[in-house]
Amino acid sequence: METLVVVTTLLDEQVYDKEEIGDLYRQRCMWSWTFAL
Amino acid sequence: MHCLGVAVLGAPPRTPAASDAWAGFFRRHRCDGLKRGLPCLSGAVCCGLPCPDCSALLSTAREAFMPSYDPVRHRRDCDRALAPSASTPTCPSPISLTGADVARAFAAADVHFWHQPPGRLHPTRGLVGVAVARRSQRESLPGRRLPQRHLVARAVPPARRQQQRHLLPRPRQDACRGVAAPGLPGRSPLEQQVPSSWLWRGRHVHLVDGLVVSMPDPPENQTSLPQPPGQQPGWGFPLLRLVLIVVAGHRLCAGAGLWPLARQRDRRDSAVPHLAGDHAGRDIAVLDRYYARTSWWRSAAVQGGHGSAVHQRRSCDFSRGQRLGRDDHVVVWRRPERPDWMRVEAYEAMPKTLTVREVRVRVPSPVSGWRPWWS
Numbered sequence: 001m002e003t004l005v006v007v008t009t010l011l012d013e014q015v016y017d018k019e020e021i022g023d024l025y026r027q028r029c030m031w032s033w034t035f036a037l
Numbered sequence: 038m039h040c041l042g043v044a045v046l047g048a049p050p051r052t053p054a055a056s057d058a059w060a061g062f063f064r065r066h067r068c069d070g071l072k073r074g075l076p077c078l079s080g081a082v083c084c085g086l087p088c089p090d091c092s093a094l095l096s097t098a099r100e101a102f103m104p105s106y107d108p109v110r111h112r113r114d115c116d117r118a119l120a121p122s123a124s125t126p127t128c129p130s131p132i133s134l135t136g137a138d139v140a141r142a143f144a145a146a147d148v149h150f151w152h153q154p155p156g157r158l159h160p161t162r163g164l165v166g167v168a169v170a171r172r173s174q175r176e177s178l179p180g181r182r183l184p185q186r187h188l189v190a191r192a193v194p195p196a197r198r199q200q201q202r203h204l205l206p207r208p209r210q211d212a213c214r215g216v217a218a219p220g221l222p223g224r225s226p227l228e229q230q231v232p233s234s235w236l237w238r239g240r241h242v243h244l245v246d247g248l249v250v251s252m253p254d255p256p257e258n259q260t261s262l263p264q265p266p267g268q269q270p271g272w273g274f275p276l277l278r279l280v281l282i283v284v285a286g287h288r289l290c291a292g293a294g295l296w297p298l299a300r301q302r303d304r305r306d307s308a309v310p311h312l313a314g315d316h317a318g319r320d321i322a323v324l325d326r327y328y329a330r331t332s333w334w335r336s337a338a339v340q341g342g343h344g345s346a347v348h349q350r351r352s353c354d355f356s357r358g359q360r361l362g363r364d365d366h367v368v369v370w371r372r373p374e375r376p377d378w379m380r381v382e383a384y385e386a387m388p389k390t391l392t393v394r395e396v397r398v399r400v401p402s403p404v405s406g407w408r409p410w411w412s
Contacts, residue, residue: 003399005348010321011394013361015238022398024242024323024345 241320247280262297353395364397
């Protein structure tokens with residue numbers, strides 16, 4: 001496991017959970033590999 | 038436009054020579070573990086984002102890194118990736134185009150693709166094994182022996198140089214995304230009909246990523262794509278930066294841009310928020326650490342966009358600012374001094390302070406010593 005610091009403009013922690021923001025990067029990983037970027 | 042990434046990134050046919058070259062590359066760089074260690078993305082992990090068939094997509098992702106991609110298999114994988122859109126009656130079915138289809142579409146913009154001979158593919162550059170050039174160069178280049186490592190060539194006609202921030206001609210862009218509807222200005226018909234369950238917290242997620250490619254160095258390219266200032270005369274080659282934006286909801290390429298790496302830095306940086314945040318306040322751009330600079334965030338804030346990026350520094354003092362939880366706080370960034378490359382009007386347009394949220398998340402790392410796949 002590695003840690004990364006994510007900077008975001010989604011300020012409301014009640015709406016945007018921290019782990020859900022992490023899920024964005026897991027999704028981004030999948031598409032980065034799909035399109036080999 | 039939808040298959041720009043497909044056309045640019047997956048076109049070279051599979052050949053034994055290229056496969057062997059890639060196998061040797063992986064052995065030399067000890068990065069075969071990168072594919073083995075790719076974490077499994079289950080539906081539970083991807084909750085919050087549409088991920089109907091993660092296993093199929095994961096299989097595609099694991100093999101998409103290879104540059105030698107069989108065109109038939111490429112088409113099948115592309116269809117599989119787009120299957121959720123095609124199978125949803127409320128969403129228009131996107132058309133998965135072949136490389137030839139995309140090449141014909143780009144020909145209208147005087148941008149042309151052709152493949153390098155498979156035997157000349159360089160293992161590390163075969164990823165973008167297509168060549169793009171304007172019509173005049175297309176006729177002269179095939180007979181010219183290019184260096185092996187230079188697989189990508191592109192020359193922007195001088196008259197169009199300032200207009201080519203977007204690859205596709207404006208009418209085609211409008212057809213893809215610019216057709217406005219009441220209440221949703223700027224939203225394309227496709228995006229309007231995406232089911233709400235495909236959105237993340239009611240927002241479209243734009244995945245932004247880019248790469249840098251080296252170019253041949255004829256005088257035309259040296260003029261339109263100058264080398265970075267750090268290179269000595271006679272060394273190095275012109276560099277071009279390519280940025281693609283893929284929308285997670287409908288899995289299509291929503292925008293693309295090409296910029297010389299060594300020029301118009303502020304223009305390049307300000308253009309990406311424009312590409313990624315056309316729908317101000319409603320969409321979110323997911324970026325890597327390249328865009329974590331203050332200037333980018335201020336440009337995005339001016340245009341009302343939302344974004345998330347990996348911080349350029351791993352260490353962050355979470356004892357400062359407004360604490361929201363463990364490894365989670367809100368801080369205020371102040372506008373730094375104007376860098377030399379930034380125009381005064383662009384600098385003055387940025388707000389003096391910017392409120393951002395910093396969170397520390399833990400992600401699995403496939404292998405140490407390699408550029409992480411999420412950055």
